[in-house]
Amino acid sequence: MDTKNFDAIVIGSGIGGSACAALLSAEGFKTLVLEKNKEIGGMCSSYKKQGFILDSAIHVFSSGIKGRFGKIMKRIKLDNLKFVNITDKNAIRALNQKGYTKLAMSPNTIEKNKGANLKNSDKIDLSAMGFEKEDMKVFIRIIGNILQTSRRKLREMHEQKLSLESYLDQFNPSKGVKSLLAFLTGGMFGISPKMASAPEFIQGLTEWIVTNDLSYPIGGAVAVPHAFLDGVKKFDGEIYTNTKVSKILIENDKVIGVQLVDGQIIYSNLIISNAGIKPTVLKLVGTEYFTSDYVEKVKNLISSYSAITFKFALKEPIIENYVFVNLYHGDLSAFGEKKRPPNSPKATGFMVMIPTNADPNLAPRGNQIVIFGTLAPTRKKNWDKWTDHYYNEILKFYPDIEDKMIFVDITTPEDLAALSGKSFGPIETTALTPEQSGPYRISSELPIEGLYVVGDTAGTNTHGIGTQLAADSALKLAKLIIQKYKPKRRE
Ligand SMILES: Cc1cc2nc3c(=O)[nH]c(=O)nc-3n(C[C@H](O)[C@H](O)[C@H](O)COP(=O)(O)OP(=O)(O)OC[C@H]3O[C@@H](n4cnc5c(N)ncnc54)[C@H](O)[C@@H]3O)c2cc1C
Structure with missing residues (x-):
């Protein structure tokens, strides 16, 4: 590698790293992306x-091009990122006419769909999670209240550090309503209503509903960071994969560059790490460069739960009509509490993506990919016990899946940790709890x-759900860096 000076080095090419690198490149920063x-x-x-x-994890995007991804693509002046909108009836109709897909979202029960193809079950059935007909009134009242929340109210809730659970108390929710909200919070933030920030949940859900842009990218999840990195290349930035940073180098309280695992040093006065705040502070820089208070603060940050995924490559389709399905049974109302899911593998809940129903080119002709994802704790476990349990649960939903299977790849929190470089592979690296969100969310700017x-x-x-949160962080950080450094560089 040519070790010439770069205006900015970005460590990691996740959504956050690739987006930030693209935004800076578009503003004339000579940018280098290093991906391990x-x-x-x-x-x-x-x-x-x-x-x-195959997607390494499992993703559906609460917003496609209408959200922050579109904003980033506009800034880097590229239009090569395309999504299938799962909620857009016209898009669905057009795809159906092509004969390969129909898109819908429907939680289903083991009992009702045992062995069944979901073909004719367009109706959303929530009874499996204990949500009964009479619960609908309260649920609608909650959604109405959420949609009417003003910015001022959101700010107040942030200041009060209000949890979602405390916010819901005013509605006196039944077990069924709690179950449904736990299902939503788990899906959105990978945490329970007890842990989740109320204003963050309200903002995330409102954005999701108002944007009406639940999407999956053509080319699979990786199409998003790929498109951003196309922006880096377009503006003469460079990207190196298989390149792990082992140290961020500091001299006189300023960054001067990075050292790679092979000992090579690359210089830059601007380092942006996408490797997670804990690994960055505690490992890549080293605690000796920070005050003990700051180190303590970083150490105390908590992440969301992790996940186990099952990626089935199938000879023929097992789910014809959906891109995104949710399979649940059991009472989720105590989700996140001791011995309850995801701390015990007993209750079942799967988010299921069928990427080939959005983009058939992801598999050989006629074959299908079905990915099942379920929450898992971020602690060392005997994962075999968990994967065996969940695998058997999948067989209850789809008894003939093994007959159609070419292979199945299973990822545990350990695999996700290896992928991201973050302990136990959390869904969201710094969970959206009341103490860690809004004005209290730890700054991107390190001391x-x-x-x-x-x-x-x-x-x-x-703010935002998962990838939207990472993209928001990139947009806000790029703005800050451009304001701070660009005038100096132009001198
Ligand atoms: C199972 C699962 C399901 C999810 N489902 C959804 C979903 O449906 N919708 C949604 O919006 N979000 C979802 N998310 C969350 C979403 O994936 C994340 O919020 C988002 O992708 C995080 O992006 P990031 O840029 O912060 O970091 P990451 O994607 O973690 O990227 C960090 C990058 O840094 C690299 N790196 C680390 N250390 C080094 C080093 N020393 N040198 C060089 N490179 C390094 C890593 O290899 C990695 O590429 C899910 C996450 C998981 C795990």
Whole structure:
């Protein structure tokens, strides 16, 4: 590698890193992206196997081009990122006419769909999670209240550090309503209503409903970071994969560059780490460069739960009509509490993506990819016990899946940790709890000159679900860096 000086070095090519690198490149910063993995994209990466292109994790995007991704693509003046909108009836109709897909979202029960193809069950059935007909009134009241929340009220809730659970108390929710809200919070933030920030949940859900842009990218999840990195290349930036940073170098309280695992040093006065705030502070820089208070603060940050995923490559379709399905049974109302899901593998809940129903080119002709994802704790476990349990649960939903199977790849929190470089592979690196969101969210700006972190790990007043949160962090950090450094560079 040519070790010439770069205006900015970005460590990691997840959504946050690739977006920030693209935004800076578009503003004339000579940018270098260093990615430790063979493939780019972090949690949104994909890999190829026997003609299939499989997402490394499991993703549906609460917003496609209408959200922050569109904003970024506009800034970097590229239009090569395309999504299938799962909620857009016209898009669905057009795809159906092509004969390969129909898109819908429907929680279903083991009992009702045992062995069944979901073909004719367009109706949303929530009874499996204990949500009964009479619960609908209260649920609608809650959604109405959420949609009417003013910005001022959101600010007040942030200041009060209000949890979602405390916010819901005013509605006196039944077990069924709690179950449904736990299902939503788990899906959106990978945490329970007890842990989640009320204003963050309200903002995330409102954005999701109002934007009406639930999407999946053509090309798989990795198409998003790929498109951003196309922006880096377009503006003469450079990207190196298989390149792990082992140290961020500091001299006189300023960053001066990075050292790679092979000992090579690359200089820059601006380092943006997408590797997570904990690994960045505690490992890449080293605690000796920070005050003990700051180190304590970083150590105390908590992440969301992790996940176990099952990626089935199938000879023929098992789910014809959906891109996104939710399978649940059991009472989720105590979700997140001791011995309750995801702390015990007993209750079942799967988010299911069928990427080939959005983009058939992800598999050989006629074959199908079905990915099942379920929450898992971020602690060392005997994962075999968990994967065996969940695998058997999948067989209850789809008894003939093994007859159609070419292979199945299973990822545990350990695999996700290896992928992202973050302990136990959390869904969101710094969970959206009341203490860690809005004005209290830890800053992207580290107390060392020229050092920043980006992604779902940090960024005061950054918002959104997963990838939107990471993209928001990139947009806000890029703005700050451009304001701070660009005039100096032009001198
Ligand atoms: C199972 C699962 C399901 C999810 N489902 C959804 C969903 O449906 N919708 C949604 O919006 N979000 C979802 N998310 C969350 C979403 O994936 C993340 O919020 C987002 O992708 C995080 O992006 P990031 O840029 O912060 O970091 P990451 O994607 O974690 O990227 C970090 C990058 O840094 C690299 N790196 C780390 N250390 C080094 C080093 N020393 N040198 C070089 N490179 C390094 C890593 O290899 C990686 O590429 C899910 C996450 C998981 C795990």
